[in-house]
Amino acid sequence: MESKNAWEKYSDKELKKVDKFAEEYREFLSECKTERECVVRFRELAEKQGYVDLQDIIKENKKVKAGDKIYAVNKKKGIILFHIGEKPLEKGMNILGAHIDSPRIDLKQIPLYEDNGLALFDTHYYGGIKKYQWVTTPLALHGVVALRDGSVVELIIGEKEDEPVVGISDLLIHLAAEQMEKKANKVIEGEALDILVGSRPLAGTKEDKEDKDEKESEGKDGKAAKEKVKANILHILKEKYGIEEEDFISAEIEAVPAGKARNYGIDESMIIGYGHDDRVCAYPSYAALAETKKLRKTGVCILVDKEEIGSVGATGMHSKFFENTVAEIMDRMGDYSELKLRRALYNSKMLSSDVTSAFDPNYASVSEKKNSAYFGHGMVLMKYTGSRGKSGSNDASAEFIAELRGMMDENDVSYQTSELGKVDQGGGGTIAYILANYGMDVIDCGIAVQNMHAPYEVISKADLYETKCGYKVFLENA
Numbered sequence: 001m002e003s004k005n006a007w008e009k010y011s012d013k014e015l016k017k018v019d020k021f022a023e024e025y026r027e028f029l030s031e032c033k034t035e036r037e038c039v040v041r042f043r044e045l046a047e048k049q050g051y052v053d054l055q056d057i058i059k060e061n062k063k064v065k066a067g068d069k070i071y072a073v074n075k076k077k078g079i080i081l082f083h084i085g086e087k088p089l090e091k092g093m094n095i096l097g098a099h100i101d102s103p104r105i106d107l108k109q110i111p112l113y114e115d116n117g118l119a120l121f122d123t124h125y126y127g128g129i130k131k132y133q134w135v136t137t138p139l140a141l142h143g144v145v146a147l148r149d150g151s152v153v154e155l156i157i158g159e160k161e162d163e164p165v166v167g168i169s170d171l172l173i174h175l176a177a178e179q180m181e182k183k184a185n186k187v188i189e190g191e192a193l194d195i196l197v198g199s200r201p202l203a204g205t206k207e208d209k210e211d212k213d214e215k216e217s218e219g220k221d222g223k224a225a226k227e228k229v230k231a232n233i234l235h236i237l238k239e240k241y242g243i244e245e246e247d248f249i250s251a252e253i254e255a256v257p258a259g260k261a262r263n264y265g266i267d268e269s270m271i272i273g274y275g276h277d278d279r280v281c282a283y284p285s286y287a288a289l290a291e292t293k294k295l296r297k298t299g300v301c302i303l304v305d306k307e308e309i310g311s312v313g314a315t316g317m318h319s320k321f322f323e324n325t326v327a328e329i330m331d332r333m334g335d336y337s338e339l340k341l342r343r344a345l346y347n348s349k350m351l352s353s354d355v356t357s358a359f360d361p362n363y364a365s366v367s368e369k370k371n372s373a374y375f376g377h378g379m380v381l382m383k384y385t386g387s388r389g390k391s392g393s394n395d396a397s398a399e400f401i402a403e404l405r406g407m408m409d410e411n412d413v414s415y416q417t418s419e420l421g422k423v424d425q426g427g428g429g430t431i432a433y434i435l436a437n438y439g440m441d442v443i444d445c446g447i448a449v450q451n452m453h454a455p456y457e458v459i460s461k462a463d464l465y466e467t468k469c470g471y472k473v474f475l476e477n478a
Contacts, residue, residue: 029274131188136170153241158258167195380446
């Protein structure tokens with residue numbers, strides 16, 4: 001059984017819709033490169049659509065009723081949106097769940113140092129990456145620096161045309177004989193992913209120079225006096241952003257590929273950019289919920305952090321934030337009890353909106369063609385993920401898949417089924433199993449990606465559009 005190419009079904013009018021949605025997403029992907037930036041954008045979009053902050057509802061002691069639109073932000077790194085349906089929450093919700101963190105390079109807490117006239121940032125990579133892919137790539141710095149007085153400085157360096165970029169060096173081919181003999185996972189070591197940020201010494205006054213020369217001759221603070229390149233970087237950071245070296249201790253700064261997402265392919269049928277995994281599912285999840293009008297069951301869009309490192313911590317899916325938020329909303333509806341909360345979660349259905357691997361002719365040997373996802377063939381249903389013997393997988397029920405098939409077929413949504421590579425080739429996980437712990441029906445359902453976890457990933461515009469349509473059908477019909 002073969003799935004059909006969605007491009008072949010579009011009229012000229014529908015093609016315009018595909019292109020319009022793809023352009024909206026491309027702009028989002030270009031500007032939202034961290035989980036914090038995603039939350040800010042989704043909050044702005046939600047408020048324009050009439051969504052109200054749950055904390056304001058609680059503070060003002062307001063009641064929640066059918067038709068209300070509510071959002072809740074979790075520590076600036078996650079957001080959940082609710083469109084309240086006509087049925088009591090106890091009857092369950094229709095949930096879309098995606099993550100908004102992506103693999104990247106993080107600065108260590110004490111990152112800045114100088115080595116032989118070069119200033120560098122020491123780093124620790126985040127998520128599963130091929131380290132060698134991140135060298136010789138222009139990088140931008142995104143993040144926040146929390147100061148002692150409680151204020152927070154937002155930092156973005158390297159995205160504007162007139163701003164500098166930074167990067168990680170690689171060994172020239174002329175001296176790489178030994179390096180070329182190493183396995184791919186050893187070609188670039190984790191501790192070698194340090195980012196070059198400067199090479200110009202701090203220029204001081206004549207009096208400054210004489211003072212430093214005197215200190216060096218006296219053996220006082222000699223090292224500090226010699227680290228002029230590091231001093232210059234600190235001078236620039238202080239002058240432009242008010243940041244001291246000690247402030248890096250309370251900073252979260254991420255190095256990500258610089259520049260905008262681009263149309264890909266001579267036919268412009270694809271998009272290449274950083275962070276498709278998993279913002280390419282997060283954006284249509286939000287868009288689908290935003291487009292819904294009147295819902296029978298409450299529609300929910302969960303956008304979480306930390307999936308790339310196990311969904312852990314206060315902002316990952318393993319936290320109790322979602323459960324607690326549902327309890328707060330039920331309380332505002334005058335219908336909370338611990339038993340009803342448990343029923344609400346058990347009776348819910350969820351699409352775990354995450355990506356899968358797209359078939360790549362260059363690497364066909366890792367895929368089983370009958371059970372692979374293909375560009376342009378629409379939304380992907382993945383009964384299971386995990387690795388090898390389905391380890392760490394959710395494994396959705398046949399009945400739930402049949403229900404989804406009926407919905408999608410009836411509404412002309414293009415979809416396909418897939419697994420993540422051949423049985424013993426590897427695999428991966430999502431947040432599906434975490435929500436399934438409540439007993440709800442869950443299936444992985446998202447978009448096929450080439451180059452997954454590389455600095456630049458690729459997706460099909462048709463798959464993006466069909467997935468948004470499929471998510472909307474699920475919210476309205478499940």
